[in-house]
Amino acid sequence: MSLRHYLFPEAAEPWKLSQRLVEGLIAETDALPQFAGTRQKVASVWLETDGKNPVRILKTEGSIWTFDREGGIREGLNESFAEVMRSILPPGQENQTVVELAPRLSKKKIANEYRWELKKTDVDRIIRDIWPKHKSDSLKQLKGVSPRKPSLTFDARRALDEIAEGFWKTTSAIDRLKEPSLKGFIFEAQQRSRDEPDYDHLYQAVAETAKRSLEIARRRRSGKGVWYALVEIMEWRGDGITETIGHFYEKCLSRSEAVAAARRLLAEHAHNFGVDVTVEAEIMTDLEWNLRPEFSGE
Structure with missing residues (x-):
């Protein structure tokens, strides 16, 4: 299976988005300045492949991406993710006659502001690009500002x-x-880096x-310094596959503060726990936090 993305500007021919560009936009390492300050329709297409x-x-x-002033999408993605989390009903309320109004409003907002339905003409245009019969069927590809590797x-x-292969043995x-x-x-x-100049950089x-390991050990022993409390909401799928569908964290000035914050975050989000969803808490030093780019890059 493979995934492709297409951007549909208003009253214009669609553009292809490479996987490298999409990953760069999500990671904030790339941007599309020509769309800065606009909202654009994007189609994601899952394909079955033979090789x-x-x-x-x-x-x-169909998703709607909100581009910031520099042409990035991270801020818009965070906003849409927050709406998705607000749309989740706490367990036990689904069958009640009276339910919270906020989740219903969030679901409506998600549908109106972050989703769009592809028309047959849109799908047909994508089909012509995937299986082109003529040169004009292939769509042009958008390029970001990040240099091509x-x-x-x-x-x-x-x-x-x-x-x-030897990295894991070293660490x-x-x-x-x-x-x-x-x-x-x-x-x-x-000392060996000085004695063996051929391997200076490796040593x-x-x-x-x-x-770094020594400093982490010292921090964990003393409990001092900057710590982070983290709660992750994990969805468990088939074959042991998990996906993080939500995470919440707080920056703290000591280990004891981080423990208290983790307990509080765990209690606040415990209602998300379900048959295939777990809510997990942990604390870590800022040195360990910086090794987690999926969080520290926010």
Whole structure:
């Protein structure tokens, strides 16, 4: 299965959006300045494939993206996600005669402001692009402001894979060390970087990794510094696959504050718990938080 995206400007020919561009827009590493300050209709198309060849369309979905002043979409996505979360009814209210008005209004707002229904002509235009019979059937592709990355050759990919095979062993070995051992490890790695100049940068990278582990260990022992309380709402699907459908966090000035905040967040969002949905809480130092780009990048 593969996924394609198309942007439908008002009274104009649609544009193709590459997966790289969409991922860049979501991650705030790319933008489309020509659409800054506008709301645009985007169609997502799920395809069944035979190898790389599309066989048939499985599903289409229309979304409305809100672009900010720089041509990014992250702020608009966060706003639409907040509306989705507000539209969720607490368990036990679905069958009551009187239900909360806010979730109903949110669902209406989602339908009106963040969704659109593709017409037959829209689907037909997408079909012509996917299975073109003429050169004019292929739609042009939008380009963002982020420079295109150089192609990764087979030899380069294989070299990276061979090198990366040992990463987990390196981090695992460092994580097993206690504070006194980490201090000696860091000193020795830095010494070897001077004694073996051919591997200077590698030893320095290992030493920096150990320094971070040492600082995390100190923070966890003392409870001081900046901490984060995090609650994730996870949906469990078939074959052990999970997806985060919501997360809430607070920045705190100590471990004890983070524990209290995590308990409060857990209580506030416990109503989202269900048969296939879990609500999980954890605390972490800011050093660990910065290693979680899906949260720290917000």
